[in-house]
Amino acid sequence: xxxxxxxxxxxxxxxxxxxxxxxxxxxxxxxxxxxxxxxxxxxxxxxxxxxxxxxxxxxxxxxxxxxxxxxxxxxxxxxxxxxxxxxxxxxxxxxxxxxxxxxxxxxxxxxxxxxxxxxxxxxxxxxxxxxxxxxxxxxxxxxxxxxxxxxxxxxxxxxxxxxxxxxxxxxxxxxxxxxxxxxxxxxxxxxxxxxxxxxxxxxxxxxxxxxxxxxxxxxxxxxxxxxxxxxxxxxxxxxxxxxxxxxxxxxxxxxxxxxxxxxxxxxxxxxxxxxxxxxxxxxxxxxxxxxxxxxxxxxxxxxxxxxxxxxxxxxxxxxxxxxxxxxxxxxxxxxxxxxxxxxxxxxxxxxxxxxxxxxxxxxxxxxxxxxxxxxxxxxxxxxxxxxxxxxxxxxxxxxxxxxxxxxxxxxxxxxxxxxxxxxxxxxxxxxxxxxxxxxxxxxxxxxxxxxxxx
Amino acid sequence: xxxxxxxxxxxxxxxxxxxxxxxxxxxxxxxxxxxxxxxxxxxxxxxxxxxxxxxxxxxxxxxxxxxxxxxxxxxxxxxxxxxxxxxxxxxxxxxxxxxxxxxxxxxxxxxxxxxxxxxxxxxxxxxxxxxxxxxxxxxxxxxxxxxxxxxxxxxxxxxxxxxxxxxxxxxxxxxxxxxxxxxxxxxxxxxxxxxxxxxxxxxxxxxxxxxxxxxxxxxxxxxxxxxxxxxxxxxxxxxxxxxxxxxxxxxxxxxxxxxxxxxxxxxxxxxxxxxxxxxxxxxxxxxxxxxxxxxxxxxxxxxxxxxxxxxxxxxxxxxxxxxxxxxxxxxxxxxxxxxxxxxxxxxxxxxxxxxxxxxxxxxxxxxxxxxxxxxxxxxxxxxxxxxxxxxxxxxxxxxxxxxxxxxxxxxxxxxxxxxxxxxxxxxxxxxxxxxxxxxxxxxxxxxxxxxxxx
Numbered sequence: 001x002x003x004x005x006x007x008x009x010x011x012x013x014x015x016x017x018x019x020x021x022x023x024x025x026x027x028x029x030x031x032x033x034x035x036x037x038x039x040x041x042x043x044x045x046x047x048x049x050x051x052x053x054x055x056x057x058x059x060x061x062x063x064x065x066x067x068x069x070x071x072x073x074x075x076x077x078x079x080x081x082x083x084x085x086x087x088x089x090x091x092x093x094x095x096x097x098x099x100x101x102x103x104x105x106x107x108x109x110x111x112x113x114x115x116x117x118x119x120x121x122x123x124x125x126x127x128x129x130x131x132x133x134x135x136x137x138x139x140x141x142x143x144x145x146x147x148x149x150x151x152x153x154x155x156x157x158x159x160x161x162x163x164x165x166x167x168x169x170x171x172x173x174x175x176x177x178x179x180x181x182x183x184x185x186x187x188x189x190x191x192x193x194x195x196x197x198x199x200x201x202x203x204x205x206x207x208x209x210x211x212x213x214x215x216x217x218x219x220x221x222x223x224x225x226x227x228x229x230x231x232x233x234x235x236x237x238x239x240x241x242x243x244x245x246x247x248x249x250x251x252x253x254x255x256x257x258x259x260x261x262x263x264x265x266x267x268x269x270x271x272x273x274x275x276x277x278x279x280x281x282x283x284x285x286x287x288x289x290x291x292x293x294x295x296x297x298x299x300x301x302x303x304x305x306x307x308x309x310x311x312x313x314x315x316x317x318x319x320x321x322x323x324x325x326x327x328x329x330x331x332x333x334x335x336x337x338x339x340x341x342x343x344x345x346x347x348x349x350x351x352x353x354x355x356x357x358x359x360x361x362x363x364x365x366x367x368x369x370x371x372x373x374x375x376x377x378x379x380x381x382x383x384x385x386x387x388x389x390x391x392x393x394x395x396x397x398x399x400x401x402x403x404x405x406x407x408x409x410x411x412x413x414x415x416x417x418x419x420x421x422x423x424x425x426x427x428x429x430x431x432x433x434x435x436x437x438x439x440x441x442x443x444x445x446x447x448x449x450x451x452x453x454x
Numbered sequence: 455x456x457x458x459x460x461x462x463x464x465x466x467x468x469x470x471x472x473x474x475x476x477x478x479x480x481x482x483x484x485x486x487x488x489x490x491x492x493x494x495x496x497x498x499x500x501x502x503x504x505x506x507x508x509x510x511x512x513x514x515x516x517x518x519x520x521x522x523x524x525x526x527x528x529x530x531x532x533x534x535x536x537x538x539x540x541x542x543x544x545x546x547x548x549x550x551x552x553x554x555x556x557x558x559x560x561x562x563x564x565x566x567x568x569x570x571x572x573x574x575x576x577x578x579x580x581x582x583x584x585x586x587x588x589x590x591x592x593x594x595x596x597x598x599x600x601x602x603x604x605x606x607x608x609x610x611x612x613x614x615x616x617x618x619x620x621x622x623x624x625x626x627x628x629x630x631x632x633x634x635x636x637x638x639x640x641x642x643x644x645x646x647x648x649x650x651x652x653x654x655x656x657x658x659x660x661x662x663x664x665x666x667x668x669x670x671x672x673x674x675x676x677x678x679x680x681x682x683x684x685x686x687x688x689x690x691x692x693x694x695x696x697x698x699x700x701x702x703x704x705x706x707x708x709x710x711x712x713x714x715x716x717x718x719x720x721x722x723x724x725x726x727x728x729x730x731x732x733x734x735x736x737x738x739x740x741x742x743x744x745x746x747x748x749x750x751x752x753x754x755x756x757x758x759x760x761x762x763x764x765x766x767x768x769x770x771x772x773x774x775x776x777x778x779x780x781x782x783x784x785x786x787x788x789x790x791x792x793x794x795x796x797x798x799x800x801x802x803x804x805x806x807x808x809x810x811x812x813x814x815x816x817x818x819x820x821x822x823x824x825x826x827x828x829x830x831x832x833x834x835x836x837x838x839x840x841x842x843x844x845x846x847x848x849x850x851x852x853x854x855x856x857x858x859x860x861x862x863x864x865x866x867x868x869x870x871x872x873x874x875x876x877x878x879x880x881x882x883x884x885x886x887x888x889x890x891x892x893x894x895x896x897x898x899x900x901x902x903x904x905x906x907x908x
Contacts, residue, residue, distance in 0.1 A: 002527045004465055011458055073456045077542075077833045088531075106560060108833030110872070150830050170624075173875040176882055177829055375631055376604050379531045379562030418564070418872040421627040428630055 005087055007249040009080035014072050015244040018237045021275045021347060023063035024282040027354055029233070029346035030454065032318035033308060038452055041318055048219050049226040051127040054120065057234035065237065071119045074151060078107040078114070079241065083249040084413075088377035095397045096406045098255065101413045102246045102273060105380065109174070111415030112269055113144030113229055116238035120227045121148035131155040131224040133217040135185065135210030138164050138337030139171025140383075140415060141229030146180035157224075159185040159213045162205035164337055170419050185210040192216050192314045207341050208313030208327055215316050230266025231311060231320070231345040239272025246410060247276055257288055257410035259396055263388040264292035264301060264359070265339040267348040273412040278356065290357045291396075292348070293388040295339050295367075297435040298331040300324055301352060301359035303442055308452040309343055319451055323349045326445035332435035334364050335423035336384035360392055363434040367391045368427040371417070383415035384423055459541055461703040463534035468526050469698040472691045475729045475801060477517035478736040481808055483687070483800035484908065486772035487762060492906055495772055502673050503680040505581040508574065511688035519691065525573045528605060532561040532568070533695065537703040538867075542831035549851045550860045552709065555867045556700045556727060559834060563628070565869030566723055567598030567683055570692035574681045575602035585609040585678040587671040589639065589664030592618050592791030593625025594837075594869060595683030600634035611678075613639035613667045616659035618791055624873050639664040646670050646768045661795050662767030662781055669770050684720025685765060685774075685799040693726025700864060701730055711742055711864035713850055717842040718746035718755060718813065719793040721802040727866040732810065744811045745850075746802070747842040749793050749821075751889040752785040754778055755806060755813035757896055762906040763797055773905055777803045780899035786889030788818050789877035790838035814846055817888040821845045822881040825871070837869035838877055 022028060031040040043055045050058070057065060067075075086099040093099075104112035124132055132154055136142025142158040149156035158180050165172060165184040172182050185205045186193035192212035196203050203209070211228070218226035228235060250256060260277055262270035270292045280286035294301050300323045309324040311317035324343035331340040344352070351357045364384070371387035373394075374380070382390060389411040400407045417424065426432045476482060485494040497509045504512070511519060521529075540553040547553075558566035578586055586608055590596025596612040603610035612634050619626060619638040626636050639659045640647035646666035650657050657663070665682070672680035682689060704710060714731055716724035724746045734740035748755050754777045763778040765771035778797035785794040798806070805811045818838070825841035827848075828834070836844060843865040854861045871878065880886045 002465060002468065002523060002530055005530045006465060008462055008464070010462070011456060011460060014456065069456060076456055076459045108829075108835070147833065169879075170872070170875040173879045173882075174835065177826060177835055177875070177878050179830065372631060375562075376633065379601065381562070381628065381631055418624070421624040421631070424631050425623075425627045428627075 003087060005084050007083040007252050009245060009248060011076045011080070013248060014075050014079050015067060015241050017064040017066050019240040019244060019276050019279060020060060020063055020065055020237050021278060022233065023061055024279055025350065027350055029350045030321040032320050033452065035310065035315055035317065035319060038319065045318065049215065051123045051129060051225060053123040053126070054234050057237060058232060068122065071122050074118045075241065080245045081106050083246060085253070086378055089374060092373060092377040093394065093397050095401050097397050097400050098406070098408045099393060100250065100410045102242055102410070103380070103413045104242060105413060105416035109140065109144040109147055110418065111140040111144065111383065112239060112242060112272055113141045114148060115241055115272065116229065116235045116268065117144035117148035119238050121145070121152045121154055124225055125152035125154060129154060129223065129225045131157060132227050133157045133214040133224055134227045134229070135159045135207060135214045137161050137207045137340060139168055139175070139419070140338055142180070142182065143171055143174045143178070144229070145227055146175040146178040149180065150178045156180040157217065158182045159187065159210040161185055161207060161210050163333060168419055185213050187213060190216045206313060206330060211312035212314035212316055215312060230268040233345070233347055235268050236271035236275070236345060236347060239268045240275050242272035242412065243274060243276030246273060250410070255408050256286070258407040259409045260288055260290045260411070261293060261389045261392045261396070261409065262412040263339060263385045263414060264294045265385065266341050267345045269412055269414045271348065273410070274357065281356065291392055292357060292359045293392045294359060294361050295334050295336055295388065296361040296363045297334050297437055298325070298340055299361045299437060300342060300344055302361045305446055306349055306353055307449070307454050309449060310451070311343065321346050321349060321454055323352060325442055326449050328448055329445040334435065335420060336364065336388065338385045339388065362388055362391045365427070365432055365434050368424065368432060370394050372427070380413065381417045381424065382413060383417045384420050386414050389413070457541060459538050461537040461706050463699060463702060465530045465534070467702060468529050468533050469521060469695050471518040471520050473694040473698060473730050473733060474514060474517055474519055474691050475732060476687065477515055478733055479804065481804055483804045484775040486774050487906065489764065489769055489771065489773060492773065499772065503669065505577045505583060505679060507577040507580065508688050511691060512686060522576065525576050528572045529695065534699045535560050537700060538832070539707070540832055543828060546827060546831040547848065547851050549855050551851050551854050552860070552862045553847060554704065554709070554864045556696055556864070557834070557867045558696060559867060559870035563594065563598040563601055564872065565594040565598065565837065566693060566696060566726055567595045568602060569695055569726065570683065570689045570722065571598035571602035573692050575599070575606045575608055578679055579606040579608060583608060583677065583679045585611060586681050587611045587668040587678055588681045588683070589613045589661060589668045591615050591661045591794060593622055593629070593873070594792055596634070596636065597625055597628045597632070598683070599681055600629040600632040603634065604632045610634040611671065612636045613641065613664040615639055615661060615664050617787060622873055639667050641667060644670045660767060660784060665766035666768035666770055669766060684722040687799070687801055689722050690725035690729070690799060690801060693722045694729050696726035696866065697728060697730030700727060704864070709862050710740070712861040713863045714742055714744045714865070715747060715843045715846045715850070715863065716866040717793060717839045717868060718748045719839065720795050721799045723866055723868045725802065727864070728811065735810065745846060746811060746813045747846045748813060748815050749788050749790055749842065750815040750817045751788050751891055752779070752794055753815045753891060754796060754798055756815045759900055760803055760807055761903070761908050763903060764905070765797065775800050775803060775908055777806060779896055780903050782902055783899040788889065789874060790818065790842065792839040793842065816842055816845045819881070819886055819888050822878065822886060824848050826881070834867065835871045835878065836867060837871045838874050840868050843867070
């Protein structure tokens with residue numbers, strides 16, 4: 001007899017619909033505003049950037065949105081993803097809490113990002129788009145979109161943050177292998193990039209700058225659209241396949257989570273696993289805690305303010321109601337590149353304001369320690385982003401142990417760390433440092449904002 | 455409705471026994487000989503290197519060997535592995551051949567190697583061994599054994615071929631993350647290493663040299679044993695979990711392979727998928743073709759001779775009856791480091807001699823072209839070793855198409871290429887070269903042998 005670790009689903013159990021939490025929210029997210037007029041914008045304002053079907057999904061109030069068969073067919077390349085009972089981790093922690101994790105690293109790109117890359121590429125393809133421009137930080141999103149575009153014969157152009165372009169060459173090659181063109185951002189190809197380089201030729205780049213460049217390319221070329229890997233409503237909705245599968249899997253295991261934990265960058269990872277369960281909270285059937293875990297060096301949820309802000313550095317995107325550190329905030333160079341973003345999306349921000357979700361911030365050394373422990377107990381070496389969830393699991397387990405209670409904890413292991421081993425080496429050699437953000441630094445960044453206060 | 459790609463098994467379907475093909479072979483493999491006396495050796499001669507249970511497995515004639523529950527429990531970290539119907543590849547090739555692949559890259563180490571690393575660590579643990587020494591080329595085997603040793607609290611010391619140690623730093627960090635000590639071989643730590651370095655301080659290392667070093671460490675330390683990742687009978691047997699699962703999966707799909715294809719280095723990958731099916735050939739029930747694919751730059755199966763030879767460079771191991779290029783043969787620096795070994799194991803060599811299996815050799819540019827095609831059609835970027843199988847699949851499909859027939863082809867996708875992207879970059883930039891081996895080169899290497907001729 002062997003103790004069961006994995007809870008698997010058949011391909012026929014891939015969800016047929018995405019879940020749109022907006023339908024169940026007591027307070028709906030505030031509308032985006034035009035960057036110049038600061039008036040609410042309608043769907044048509046987004047038409048230069050996105051295909052119409054995605055714009056509809058961005059603003060829909062429908063609770064369930066059907067997943068096209070073509071998308072489900074491609075999801076089946078790696079979905080349903082396995083759920084694991086973390087037997088090894090439970091033993092290592094000496095707890096009688098039950099720990100489950102959903103493992104999204106089995107996708108070809110190694111993270112949850114293809115869950116939205118595939119439908120985004122699909123809707124662009126359906127509307128005849130020839131090219132998609134995007135940005136990427138650590139490279140998870142860029143590689144996912146490169147793969148998705150190749151499946152539909154769409155050209156893909158990726159603006160990759162310079163520090164990552166130079167520090168993570170394998171991610172770039174992965175995108176090239178799937179046929180994408182990758183630039184080190186800031187580039188000389190856009191006005192946004194040129195203006196940044198004029199001020200500072202050695203600018204290391206940031207996600208905000210790279211977004212400005214990709215948006216500019218899409219806005220100025222008729223055959224080109226833009227795609228974003230997080231933050232926006234439709235992106236978060238696409239990721240709910242994670243949580244919907246997880247619900248079925250836990251049902252098979254006869255369990256339901258007391259606590260759900262996921263890393264937090266722009267929100268897609270967290271929303272993906274948590275929203276389907278929060279549905280039961282919102283209709284009064286459950287009281288699951290959902291904890292978003294951000295790095296202490298980029299603490300928008302725990303130390304930011306809730307106001308309108310731009311999604312990019314240059315100020316080209318609509319103004320979004322968000323918990324933000326200010327769009328000029330430059331996060332320290334932690335290894336979890338996917339979490340280095342100044343703001344949270346509109347839905348997440350409203351949920352946090354309304355007390356429906358929680359947030360915590362953790363330093364990277366605590367995260368890598370958790371990552372090493374996990375890899376030795378469970379096998380997979382987690383992505384730096386994913387280690388934030390594991391570190392929080394350990395905090396919650398320790399608290400439950402101290403209180404003498406047993407909790408059922410579910411977390412999202414959003415990706416493997418095969419491309420991040422240089423960070424593990426730093427940690428193993430005792431060279432990994434933490435970055436503290438002073439209140440003065442946050443205040444200085446926020447004081448530059450002249451965007452509407454909520 | 456979505457078209458099914460994956461055929462999954464439950465953990466309860468992990469095989470309960472390994473299959474030992476020796477029991478069904480018409481001509482049994484010839485015995486190993488003592489390196490000095492050149493007389494057949496008994497099990498006791500292997501006792502300094504291996505725990506007794508593995509020595510028993512090395513020489514057993516039993517058809518089925520039970521897998522301990524502890525091993526099945528740890529196999530369940532990643533097993534059963536998925537089988538895929540290669541819908542995307544079939545479409546890309548425009549064929550009505552059916553192509554299936556077993557994907558072993560889902561293991562924590564990213565290849566099939568943990569299938570034998572776990573039981574080897576287990577039997578060492580049961581016999582109180584404190585440390586295991588081993589060698590690794592590209593790092594697949596070393597990382598698998600590091601992980602397995604960590605699960606049982608055994609120290610692991612890895613001699614990694616210098617060129618790979620320097621060229622694949624991520625593999626080394628992976629081993630460190632799982633707690634292993636890794637040396638760049640040749641080292642100053644062993645007589646074998648020192649003697650090599652005395653002749654050539656810049657020696658780039660080879661698998662044969664690294665084996666000499668690891669064997670020496672095990673032979674000269676009471677608390678230390680040795681472990682090998684391929685070639686030996688018990689290693690090949692452990693890998694049969696691949697083929698045994700594949701049989702169940704194809705049965706669920708209502709299919710049976712006409713052709714089985716796997717890359718060939720020392721034989722564990724090929725044996726793993728092919729042997730359980732060859733059982734049906736040997737008892738006269740099926741006529742499946744099994745093709746082992748080696749690189750043209752290391753062509754022991756297609757251009758070597760069948761005679762006794764050493765497993766290592768220095769000549770410390772027993773003499774094994776093998777197809778060999780000579781133990782001093784230095785393969786060209788192709789990217790499929792796992793296939794750069796001068797000889798084949800005793801079982802494989804006997805099967806080839808008896809016409810029960812076939813072999814083919816392919817150049818690395820043809821292999822990488824196949825790898826790129828595969829990654830764009832199926833998602834996974836394959837390890838350079840695995841691309842050899844894919845290139846052969848394409849050859850067989852083209853032949854079937856030309857003949858107007860449909861074949862059912864099964865191949866082993868033995869690992870992902872996440873750590874091998876530098877090789878893909880070379881290929882994409884048109885800088886990948888092929889290496890031809892002249893007959894004079896092979897003759898020169900073989901002429902140095904003074905080992906018994908069969």
